[in-house]
Amino acid sequence: MKKLIAGIALVAGILLSSVVAQARVPDGWPFVEFNDGVEISKREGRPMFVYFGFATCPYCVYLNENTFTSEALRKRYTANYVLAYFDIRGNPGDAITLPGGGQLTRAEAIKHLRGSPVPAWMFVSPEGKTLLMSRGSRTRPDVFMTYDLYVGGGVYKRMTFEEFLTTRGLSIN
Secondary structure, eight states: OHHHHHHHHHHHHHHHHHHHTOOSSOTTOOOEEHHHHHHHHHHHTOOEEEEEEOTTOHHHHHHHHHTTTOHHHHHHHHHHSEEEEEETTSOTTSEEEOTTSOEEEHHHHHHHHTOOSSSEEEEEOTTSOEEEEEEOTTOOHHHHHHHHHHHTTTGGGTSOHHHHHHHHTOOOO
8 A cells, every 4th residue: 555655755755746846927918929920020020039949948947936936037937028938849740931931841940940949949030030049047237138128229230240249248148
């Protein structure tokens, strides 16, 4: 009987931990599915912030729990961008609409957009131009604020991100 109870407790613990460790979109962030984000970005003329991840990604969980819990960051990104989530573990044959036009399968789009390894993110203009791309689970909220100064402030139209950092005396390391 003790072995049965221990076995049930083990299974319950495993199931509970897998539910708790789900890394989809960060809590409180109004992310939409990638294809919907492309459509909304074009319609509203706003840049898109794309978050690449998958449900059981431990690095995405870390990013969600340690960076995307920033209320100031959530407010700024919600105001300035169409927030789109790209599940890299979704059906590889799904049709994905590219920001610049055209369609690829999910598997092809991941390669084309360089969405793996995760977590990764990119900023895309409404016309489909990649403005900035990066990745890393330990990226701090202040670094995401710096990304916003560059993209949201339109600085990308005048200089590269590296030039922007240099002129501001900034480092994202």
